[in-house]
Amino acid sequence: MTTTNQTEALPLRRRGPSMADVAREANVSGQTVSRVSNGRSNVDADTRERVLTAMRKLGYRPNSAARALRSGRFHSIGVIMFTLSSFGNMRTLDAIAVAAADAGYSITLIPVPHPTQGEVAGAFDRLSEEAVDGVIIIVEAHLLDENDVELPAGLPVVVVDSTAGDRYPMVDTDQAHGARLATEHLLGLGHRTVWHVAGPERSYSATHRREAWEQTLRAHGAEVPAALVGDWSSESGHAIGLELAKDPEVTAIFTANDQMALGVLRAMHESGRAVPAEVSVVGFDDMEESRSFWPPLTTVRQFFGEVGRRSVEALLSEVESGEREGSTLVATELIVRESTARPPA
Template identity: 65%
Template structure:
């Protein structure tokens, strides 16, 4: 079968020369329009764009990127992609990048160490990104002794790292204080805490703020129970807390663990909120449909994503460096899982 007869033979797409002939201009003029140069009059620009549409011509974005020095692409290095906070933050980053005209190249790392992070940056460099957003908690970066490469715009999300890069994060301390003060304000003498993994920066910030709030109010600081962010770990901790008659209020470091805690309390006959009040953290969509509906601290993931992308684009386009951390405010959402303690409670 000849090449002309082959069913898989592909036709050549329209070229810049084809556009120039149809529009009656030079190839250089077409190039200027394709690259959004300003030295083309409006009438000629409209005629060239009309010819592009008629022919179905699309400028070679890779070649244009090489000429302009920008690829309109952002890399995202992510650890623990399955966690709720990471997925919601990444979704917000992708949405903000799309609105700003940037594509996202996602690169998960399975283990956080200097070699893995360096390799991730190298891979993203081969994919020609303009900058990188890192969604890896600072404790992990710091403990691994990770040094970030120079010469590429970087923004770190959800991090306490002291790198010379912009940092954007939810105000973890504010959220934990809101949760603890809400329970104390209802009349509970103290608040127990089911925390996240000790290696997590977010969990550590929430834990420290909870403890500080109790201390400032002159309240006893109970021992912390550590979970791993999962509903299963919340359930196991809930079984311990349900057996302790002194427990009347619990601040849980995320909603998924709060879900497991609620199940354990129900199985042990501890009524929420009559016997024990529960506050979560995140305000995941399902929290309003827990039983009872969960009082929780809402993180504004959309703002975290938008501010992270905005900071990175400033670095890319203007070389602006704003190294003061940006703390996105939280909001307490009060539902039915909290109430004043019973008079008979200690």
């Protein structure tokens, strides 16, 4: 009995176009193709365009791993972010992605559900394995300014919406200035004081807004009511708003974000307190929906796009030059709409 072993022929894997193919198509040397692939400037414009045309025609893609080995760059930025659910974080992340793409970089995102030292350090290690050129950290918490928190050395870092002392460049909205604008607006309308619905106590931005609100009241000789702490959600704003609505002395409320302001507005309506005839409400963020609240919300506008763009600029400046930039604060703007007015006579 004879046994015959039959082996099915496997399809041959098609080889992609090589640098040599591009060189033949463009009628240039392989060294010239390499220079164009690596973004070198010592190639004249006509030759560069001929090489790029050949690349597009053949579908050639430079080997990014090989290019990184030669240049020491991966053209990738890591982003460590505490939460993807907040309005500000998502707007900032969007701006970072656009700015990175414009600079020829991709981004690798590592969400951190719980902003602890171990979580952030672990995310940093994961990004090191992903071969990134630098890291932008958006943790929105008093974490990086704590003495026992040390990030692994070796990669450029820029911090957004937090602080790390003088160890890393920081880019953020001028939180204190925005809170002063909101509080002074309400005092300027004639309200004797302003109540505050604050963000979480662990939040860096919430702390700065609360401190500036209190300092502004004291500077104007106004009474400082106890701050009421929410969790950024409209639900927490609604619950706090129902309590504030019971007090007839409450005529002006500054909330630390627009979502909590939405909850406060609902609570006032449900409690029969007219806005702004009886109670004025100011938010913080100027999310797109704020102009469609009823009444349209007076709020502090943050320029998240500018924060994201400047954070990428600061990081790439260090990546490319090795020199670390200083910290940057992006200005805020008060947007006055129909939710604020003079207090009732």
